[in-house]
Structure formats: C-alpha cells, structure tokens
Amino acid sequence: MVPMGNWAKRRLVKLNDKDRIRDESQVGSGFGKNVSHWLGKKYVYPTNVLHLSTECSNRGHSASFPISLPTWFIKLFTEEGDLVLDPFIGAGTTALACIKLNRHYVGIEMMEKYYDLALEAIERANNGNRTAGSLDKQMSPRLL
Numbered sequence: 001m002v003p004m005g006n007w008a009k010r011r012l013v014k015l016n017d018k019d020r021i022r023d024e025s026q027v028g029s030g031f032g033k034n035v036s037h038w039l040g041k042k043y044v045y046p047t048n049v050l051h052l053s054t055e056c057s058n059r060g061h062s063a064s065f066p067i068s069l070p071t072w073f074i075k076l077f078t079e080e081g082d083l084v085l086d087p088f089i090g091a092g093t094t095a096l097a098c099i100k101l102n103r104h105y106v107g108i109e110m111m112e113k114y115y116d117l118a119l120e121a122i123e124r125a126n127n128g129n130r131t132a133g134s135l136d137k138q139m140s141p142r143l144l
C-alpha cells in the first residue's frame with residue numbers, strides 16, 4: 001500500500017454524480033474508475049505507483065502522460081537503437097521520448113485525431129521532418 005498523496009485532498013472534497021459510479025473509459029478499453037472508492041482511504045494499491053504530474057491541458061489529449069514517464073521505463077528496459085512498442089500512443093509521448101533517447105518506436109492509435117496529433121508532435125520534435133532520427137539511418141515513424 002502507498003499513501004494516497006496530496007492530490008486527494010483537493011480532488012475528493014467535492015464529488016459529482018459521475019464520481020460516484022463506475023466511469024467507463026470512453027474508448028471502450030474496459031478500464032474505468034469509481035472515484036468515490038478512494039474516499040477516506042489513507043493508503044491504496046498498487047504498491048508500485050510513480051508520482052508524476054500530468055500534462056493533459058496543453059497536449060490536445062485528455063490522458064497524455066508526461067514525457068518523464070515513458071522516458072523512465074525506456075531508459076530502464078532498453079538500450080539505444082532498441083525498438084519500443086506503444087499500442088496506445090495517444091498524443092505520441094512515447095515516440096517523443098524515443099526520439100530523445102535514440103530508440104526506434106512503433107505506435108498504434110485508433111482515433112484519427114490523436115494519430116494526427118502524434119504525427120504533428122513527432123514532426124515538431126524532428127525539426128519539421130516527419131522522418132524520425134535513428135542511430136544508423138533515417139526511419140519513418142510507424143504509427144498504425
């Protein structure tokens with residue numbers, strides 16, 4: 001169990017109707033949450049929670065991760081030149097981390113608006129080039 005964290009003090013003060021029922025993910029992934037289940041809790045599962053601030057407001061995607069999150073895992077589990085797969089690429093955060101860390105990447109996204117968003121972010125990260133940099137040669141971004 002880990003401490004709830006200070007975010008709960010503000011978030012759980014005033015719950016709306018949606019917070020009191022299971023709120024299913026809008027993309028039909030099967031994930032969902034009932035915020036009211038956290039009321040009165042001092043500690044929660046899981047035991048391996050990383051605490052990082054979100055970046056939803058300025059990324060054009062409601063569930064965008066901070067780049068520090070994929071960066072942390074990519075550094076831990078891969079080496080330069082390795083290939084990273086993110087089957088839920090969203091705004092492209094994992095691809096951006098890969099570009100910075102000299103990893104190849106494959107991203108999959110079902111919603112066209114996020115697919116476009118990811119491609120734009122990749123293009124910006126590559127100085128206007130839709131081709132991702134790699135160690136040995138230029139690779140095209142693989143967003144399916």
Ligand SMILES: C[S@@+](CC[C@H](N)C(=O)[O-])C[C@H]1O[C@@H](n2cnc3c(N)ncnc32)[C@H](O)[C@@H]1O
Nearest residue numbers: 027063064065088089090091092093109110111
């Ligand atoms: C939590 S968001 C990922 C956000 C991403 N890490 C970022 O930083 O922008 C999950 C994404 O997966 C996409 N998604 C959900 N189910 C999918 C599926 N079956 N195939 C492809 N993409 C899917 C959603 O449209 C959404 O953009």
